[in-house]
Amino acid sequence: MASDSPLYIGFDLSTQQLKGLVVNSDLKVIYVAKFDFDADSHGFPIKKGVLNNEAEHEVFAPVALWLQALDGVLESLRKQGLDFRRVKGISGAGQQHGSVYWGQDAEKLLANLDPKKSLEAQLEGAFSHPYSPNWQDSSTQKECDEFDAALGDPEHLAQVTGSKAHHRFTGPQILRFTRKHPEVYQKTSRISLVSSFLASLFLGHVAPFDISDVCGMNLWNIKKGVYDDRLVQLCSGVFEVEELKRKLGEVPEDGGLHLGHVHAYFVERFGFSPDCTVIPATGDNPATILSLPLRPSDAMVSLGTSTTFLMSTPSYAPDPATHFFNHPTTPGLYMFMLCYKNGGLAREYVRDALNESLKDTPAQPWANFDQVALQSPPLGQRDSTGPMKMGLFFPRDEIVPNIRKGQWRFTYDPSTGSLQETTDGWTTQDEARAIVESQMISLRLRSRELTQSPGNGLPAQPRRVYLVGGGSKNKAIAKIAGEILGGVEGVYQLDVSDNACALGAAYKAVWGIERQPGQTFESLVGQRWNEDQFVERIADGYQKGVFEKYGQAVEGFEKMEQQVLKQEAEKGNSKK
Numbered sequence: 001m002a003s004d005s006p007l008y009i010g011f012d013l014s015t016q017q018l019k020g021l022v023v024n025s026d027l028k029v030i031y032v033a034k035f036d037f038d039a040d041s042h043g044f045p046i047k048k049g050v051l052n053n054e055a056e057h058e059v060f061a062p063v064a065l066w067l068q069a070l071d072g073v074l075e076s077l078r079k080q081g082l083d084f085r086r087v088k089g090i091s092g093a094g095q096q097h098g099s100v101y102w103g104q105d106a107e108k109l110l111a112n113l114d115p116k117k118s119l120e121a122q123l124e125g126a127f128s129h130p131y132s133p134n135w136q137d138s139s140t141q142k143e144c145d146e147f148d149a150a151l152g153d154p155e156h157l158a159q160v161t162g163s164k165a166h167h168r169f170t171g172p173q174i175l176r177f178t179r180k181h182p183e184v185y186q187k188t189s190r191i192s193l194v195s196s197f198l199a200s201l202f203l204g205h206v207a208p209f210d211i212s213d214v215c216g217m218n219l220w221n222i223k224k225g226v227y228d229d230r231l232v233q234l235c236s237g238v239f240e241v242e243e244l245k246r247k248l249g250e251v252p253e254d255g256g257l258h259l260g261h262v263h264a265y266f267v268e269r270f271g272f273s274p275d276c277t278v279i280p281a282t283g284d285n286p287a288t289i290l291s292l293p294l295r296p297s298d299a300m301v302s303l304g305t306s307t308t309f310l311m312s313t314p315s316y317a318p319d320p321a322t323h324f325f326n327h328p329t330t331p332g333l334y335m336f337m338l339c340y341k342n343g344g345l346a347r348e349y350v351r352d353a354l355n356e357s358l359k360d361t362p363a364q365p366w367a368n369f370d371q372v373a374l375q376s377p378p379l380g381q382r383d384s385t386g387p388m389k390m391g392l393f394f395p396r397d398e399i400v401p402n403i404r405k406g407q408w409r410f411t412y413d414p415s416t417g418s419l420q421e422t423t424d425g426w427t428t429q430d431e432a433r434a435i436v437e438s439q440m441i442s443l444r445l446r447s448r449e450l451t452q453s454p455g456n457g458l459p460a461q462p463r464r465v466y467l468v469g470g471g472s473k474n475k476a477i478a479k480i481a482g483e484i485l486g487g488v489e490g491v492y493q494l495d496v497s498d499n500a501c502a503l504g505a506a507y508k509a510v511w512g513i514e515r516q517p518g519q520t521f522e523s524l525v526g527q528r529w530n531e532d533q534f535v536e537r538i539a540d541g542y543q544k545g546v547f548e549k550y551g552q553a554v555e556g557f558e559k560m561e562q563q564v565l566k567q568e569a570e571k572g573n574s575k576k
């Protein structure tokens with residue numbers, strides 16, 4: 001490619017770092033720069049990127065830290081030799097739900113940025129509040145109860161906004177803010193999400209919310225495409241509704257909209273071209289589904305400390321246990337998300353118990369786990385009509401379903417539908433397979449209404465299953481994922497290390513600038529994406545017979561969850 005060909009930057013402002021990733025029009029990564037908040041920042045007493053006030057269950061991040069990080073990432077790209085003149089578009093991915101409170105002088109300070117100074121040196125005074133509540137915050141139980149009640153119950157709130165009330169969601173956070181800091185709230189001129197905050201810095205004025213990220217607030221009526229007046233009324237607390245509406249601002253529908261050119265600050269300080277255009281930054285999860293041309297009916301499973309499941313789908317079928325967001329680029333599509341609290345840790349506990357029972361400390365701790373999981377028959381069934389073993393394994397409180405931490409083991413007889421809570425016959429060996437099955441069956445149960453038959457008389461299932469994150473390297477997990485979730489084209493590992501969000505953001509910038517009129521993201525990225533470079537087929541998906549057997553197990557699993565939830569409620573262990 002010519003040395004003056006266009007480049008695009010995708011930023012990823014996440015919990016523990018800011019990353020800037022530069023791609024060309026062919027989607028090839030040219031530069032990556034990182035600023036690790038704990039390791040590279042100075043002046044902030046943070047741990048893992050955040051501060052805690054345990055007494056009130058608050059988790060929050062200093063906004064000035066992010067300014068320092070952006071100064072750092074841009075400097076690092078300059079040092080690596082990036083010719084900023086070639087950058088035609090900028091977009092970003094922000095950790096979802098966090099909010100930034102701008103003060104009365106914000107617009108003036110943003111408009112008059114001085115290229116001789118760093119962003120941190122001149123924008124500290126732009127905020128009415130120095131901190132941004134973080135998605136790990138859980139201080140808003142009271143406000144969540146009010147949000148859930150506002151439309152009748154959690155089901156109705158989920159119908160309208162795509163999710164029931166969650167501690168981290170921005171609406172309940174803002175309501176608590178009006179109560180805890182009423183004077184500061186009044187002095188707040190605008191409220192940004194982390195994503196729109198990032199876009200604001202480049203634009204030199206406060207950017208609107210992104211059409212997908214706005215769905216993480218419990219305020220946006222997804223079907224109507226407007227704020228829900230009843231929820232904005234609740235969220236404004238004792239203050240005027242119109243005042244809050246002004247602080248929130250408009251929400252443009254087009255995820256590829258040209259918000260404006262970069263501010264002169266970036267032109268003069270770094271040598272950006274004056275016509276470099278800012279495209280709306282979105283949330284980190286919506287950006288993740290843009291890291292490849294994910295088609296409706298493809299599923300992405302992120303196997304990290306917690307499990308996240310993402311799908312692009314034309315169906316809108318909200319439920320209090322799941323999330324729906326507007327798709328970040330494609331009107332008429334939605335992003336479906338399951339966000340578990342448990343995942344990797346639960347698998348590690350079983351792995352360690354297994355190695356201990358085998359009196360083995362293998363150099364590769366997963367080797368025995370994989371071997372045992374693969375040797376065990378599906379659902380621990382000794383013969384095709386025997387009882388199925390299944391369980392729930394939650395070392396942490398879980399939200400899908402909403403239940404305290406704990407372990408429950410059952411056997412299920414699919415021929416009679418009978419379910420029995422018992423540890424009889426369970427061995428540590430059985431658990432290696434059972435833990436992975438439990439996680440995958442839960443995903444299948446909750447996504448089954450969204451999948452379609454791929455034709456040829458095959459049952460409804462995803463077209464492809466993409467695995468990302470640490471657990472995707474594990475062969476046994478990939479194989480069991482394929483057996484349970486299906487996937488006519490197979491199970492793939494998406495190998496973009498931990499760059500998925502930043503890549504998705506960079507691709508969004510490419511699409512925003514280079515799309516033909518009416519051209520979708522999927523079409524543009526689909527034409528340019530080099531599959532061999534990023535994905536590898538690592539396991540079979542749909543296998544006739546096994547998939548259907550797990551279909552029976554899904555029925556038993558659903559019953560098992562209901563029974564456990566009922567038992568816990570009766571014991572008074574129900575969890576908010």
Ligand code: XUL
Pocket residue numbers: 094095096097135168283284285339
């Ligand atoms: C999603 C969520 C997290 C954050 C940070 O609802 O809270 O995934 O987006 O990554």
